[in-house]
Amino acid sequence: MSQSKDNQTFDPFDPTGMLKQMRDSNMESWSKIMTDFVNTEAYAESTGAMLDAWLTTSGPFRKAMESSMAQAMAQLNMPTRDDITRLAERLTNIEMRLDDLDARLSEGASSNDTQATN
Amino acid sequence: MTTKESTQAVDAGMPSFSDVCEGWHRAAENLDRFNRMLTTDAKIAQTPKEVVWTLNKAKLYHYIPVVPEQDRKPVPLFMVFAIMNRPHVLDLRPGHSFVEYMLRHGYDLYLLDWGEPGPEDKNMCFDDYTLEYLPRAIRKFKSISGAEEFSMLGWCLGALISTMYAALRPDDGLKNLMLLTAPLDFSDQEAGGFTRWSSNPAFNANTIVEKLGNVPGEMIDSGAKMLKPIENYFGSYSMLWDKIENPGTVEAWHAMNTWVRDIIPMAGGAYKQLINELYKENKLVKGTLQLRGETVDLKKLKANLFNVIAEADHITPPCQSESIMDLVGSEDKELFRVRGGHIGIMAGRGAEKNTWPHMESWLSARSGG
Numbered sequence: 427m428s429q430s431k432d433n434q435t436f437d438p439f440d441p442t443g444m445l446k447q448m449r450d451s452n453m454e455s456w457s458k459i460m461t462d463f464v465n466t467e468a469y470a471e472s473t474g475a476m477l478d479a480w481l482t483t484s485g486p487f488r489k490a491m492e493s494s495m496a497q498a499m500a501q502l503n504m505p506t507r508d509d510i511t512r513l514a515e516r517l518t519n520i521e522m523r524l525d526d527l528d529a530r531l532s533e534g535a536s537s538n539d540t541q542a543t544n
Numbered sequence: 545m546t547t548k549e550s551t552q553a554v555d556a557g558m559p560s561f562s563d564v565c566e567g568w569h570r571a572a573e574n575l576d577r578f579n580r581m582l583t584t585d586a587k588i589a590q591t592p593k594e595v596v597w598t599l600n601k602a603k604l605y606h607y608i609p610v611v612p613e614q615d616r617k618p619v620p621l622f623m624v625f626a627i628m629n630r631p632h633v634l635d636l637r638p639g640h641s642f643v644e645y646m647l648r649h650g651y652d653l654y655l656l657d658w659g660e661p662g663p664e665d666k667n668m669c670f671d672d673y674t675l676e677y678l679p680r681a682i683r684k685f686k687s688i689s690g691a692e693e694f695s696m697l698g699w700c701l702g703a704l705i706s707t708m709y710a711a712l713r714p715d716d717g718l719k720n721l722m723l724l725t726a727p728l729d730f731s732d733q734e735a736g737g738f739t740r741w742s743s744n745p746a747f748n749a750n751t752i753v754e755k756l757g758n759v760p761g762e763m764i765d766s767g768a769k770m771l772k773p774i775e776n777y778f779g780s781y782s783m784l785w786d787k788i789e790n791p792g793t794v795e796a797w798h799a800m801n802t803w804v805r806d807i808i809p810m811a812g813g814a815y816k817q818l819i820n821e822l823y824k825e826n827k828l829v830k831g832t833l834q835l836r837g838e839t840v841d842l843k844k845l846k847a848n849l850f851n852v853i854a855e856a857d858h859i860t861p862p863c864q865s866e867s868i869m870d871l872v873g874s875e876d877k878e879l880f881r882v883r884g885g886h887i888g889i890m891a892g893r894g895a896e897k898n899t900w901p902h903m904e905s906w907l908s909a910r911s912g913g
Contacts, residue, residue, distance in 0.1 A: 449782055457774040461858075464770055465737055467744065474746025481755045488755070507663065514664035518600045525599055525680055532687055 574788045581784060585805075586798040589632035591643045593655070597684040601659025604681045606688065607643055611650045617911040619719055620652035620689045622682065624702035627658045627673065628764050628810040630803065633891050634699075637799040642890060645900050649908065654685045661811040666757040669813035671835040674708045679716070686717065695720035695907055696847075699890070700860065701818070704728060707868070708828070711845040712838055714873075720910045721847040721874075722903060725860040725886050729867045730826040736861040737771040742823040749819035753812035761807030771858045800891065829871065842871040849877040850906045852889065852899065859886040878906065 463469055496506045505513075559567070597604035609616060625631035634655065635643035646653055656678070661668060686694065694717055698706030703726030710721050733743045741747055752759060769776035780797075787793040827833035833840045849872055853862045862881070869879050882889040882899050889899050 446782070446786070449778075453774065453779065453782075457772070457779070460773045461771075464773060465740055467740070470741045470744035471746045473741060474744050474748070478746065478748060478751060481751055485755055511662075511664040514662065518664070521599055522676065522680070525684075529680075529683055529687070 574785075577788055577794070578785060581794060581798050581801065582781075584798075586637065586795070586802040588637055588799050588802050589635045590638050591635045591641060591647070596654075596688055597681060599677060599680060601661060601665065602677050602681065603657045603659060604684060605655045605657065606685075607647055607653040607655070609652060610647045616650045616652055617908065618691065619693050619695055619911040620654060620685070620691050621646060621695045621697060621907070621911075622685055623653070623655045624678070624696065624698045624706050625655070625657070626700040626702045627705075627814060628701065628759075628761065628808060630806050630808065631655055631657050632806070633800075633803050633887060636803065636891050637795070640796065640799075640891075640896065642895070642900060645896065646904065649904050651907075651911070652689055652691075654689075656681050660808040661758050663757055666753070666812040668811040669817045670705065670708065673705050673814065674712065675836050675838075678705060678709050679713065682716065691717075693717050693719040695722065695911060697722040697724070698726065699724040700727065700886070704822075704828075707842070707845065708833075708835060708840050710847050711840050711842050711872075712835065714844050714846045718847045720850070720907060721845070722850045722852070722907065723865065723868070724852045724890060725854050725857055726851065726865045726868065727822070727860045729829045729864050730823050731829060731867070732861075732863050735863050736858060738767070738859065739823055739861075739864075741767075742819045747819075749816050753816050756812070758809040758812050759815045761809050764810055765804075765807045768859060796893070800887075803891075829867065842868065843873045845872040846874055848910050849874040850880060850903065851878070852880045852882060852903065854884050854886055854889045855881055856884060856888075857886045876910075880906075 492507075496508070499506045592608040593605040594608065595603050596606045623631070623634060625634065635641045638644070643653060643655070658673070658677070682694070686692070696706050696710070696718055698704070698721070703723040706721060707723065707726060707728060709716075710718055730739055733739055742749070752763075784794070784797050787797075821827045821833060825832075828840060828842070831839065831841060849869075851865060851868060853865050854860075855862060866879065869877055880902055882902075884892055884894065884899075889895060
């Protein structure tokens with residue numbers, strides 16, 4: 427009894443004491459309310475719509491920025507982001523072929539070893 | 545304050561001046577520690593390992609064995625983690641690491657880290673992960689280990705990739721398949737926030753990928769956190785503050801937070817496929833999913849199967865993993881339910897006493913020569 431009375435008094439040593447008390451008494455119900463809320467159709471729809479709106483409105487700015495950067499890089503005789511991306515894609519393809527060649531060479535080497543042993 | 549006044553204050557139930565100073569000093573120290581926990585990185589993934597293969601951003605690690613060769617299990621274990629997180633959670637911190645645990649039990653351990661996709665990887669999809677990268681990594685690991693048979697552990701989307709691979713390449717030497725919180729069956733469109741959000745017509749994965757290329761890690765992270773907003777945005781930090789003077793808890797929290805903060809984007813192609821073909825159309829379970837023109841038929845999955853489900857998983861609700869048991873062709877299969885959440889079952893405090901021993905004993909019985 428006296429313990430619960432103590433808990434309700436403000437403790438100057440613990441500046442977050444009041445927050446803790448609020449949390450302990452309300453956290454579970456808040457958690458349930460919020461979890462239920464984010465699982466509603468209304469939340470799903472509004473999130474989807476907000477995301478779509480953000481992508482739609484920011485798209486033209488992004489495109490304008492990319493296009494002006496591409497022009498600037500071309501003026502400077504420098505590769506653009508797209509050039510580097512295409513080059514990286516080609517490198518990945520080459521890497522895959524090298525990996526296959528490496529595997530075949532290893533297989534060949536191990537079968538040669540086996541034949542030599544026999 | 546004189547001694548007489550101080551004594552009077554204590555008698556009246558008032559704190560003394562020195563108590564007040566000490567209390568505020570401790571609070572300041574705690575605040576400093578709290579701030580450090582939020583803004584610095586703990587040392588995670590410390591178990592010694594070597595890179596034995598790379599392809600694009602993917603790396604294959606081999607962990608240095610800790611038991612003599614004659615005591616090791618003949619069937620090595622190959623681990624595949626999700627594509628939108630780092631795999632360090634499998635080796636979180638010394639003394640509390642699944643990797644360490646399995647090495648101690650004599651497994652020859654390999655880990656495939658998909659790496660962080662760049663803009664040039666925006667079209668990478670599950671076809672690439674399952675039929676280009678994974679088979680090559682397995683080919684390399686088999687050539688290094690010399691083993692004809694192997695076990696595979698897949699977690700989250702890593703479990704999805706492992707399942708598809710096991711169904712498409714049943715004769716590739718895969719003996720045992722362990723799935724952890726595998727998102728496979730999306731027939732219940734009301735189970736879990738992700739399914740509900742992505743099934744809404746307002747949510748368009750194609751637009752996201754078309755505008756952004758790869759899906760930013762921040763977007764995926766905030767989506768996962770919004771599934772339980774109070775716990776993730778408030779509860780976790782208030783728990784840390786409560787336990788700030790407990791070094792063990794603080795250390796564990798710091799390691800986990802370091803892993804959580806280290807977010808990576810998800811390849812756009814895989815994201816589109818995940819939302820459209822799996823979450824919305826449930827093609828894997830319906831038997832209509834095709835990778836590189838090959839139909840993924842779960843009946844062709846023959847490996848021994850151990851399917852771990854987290855009962856309180858809000859990211860992959862149990863119903864998304866359970867039904868696989870009736871769909872695969874495996875004769876030896878076991879469903880294991882663990883109390884806990886998506887990550888907690890493997891990285892939480894109870895993992896070492898509950899999840900890991902069960903997994904190890906199941907695998908040990910099937911890892912003989």
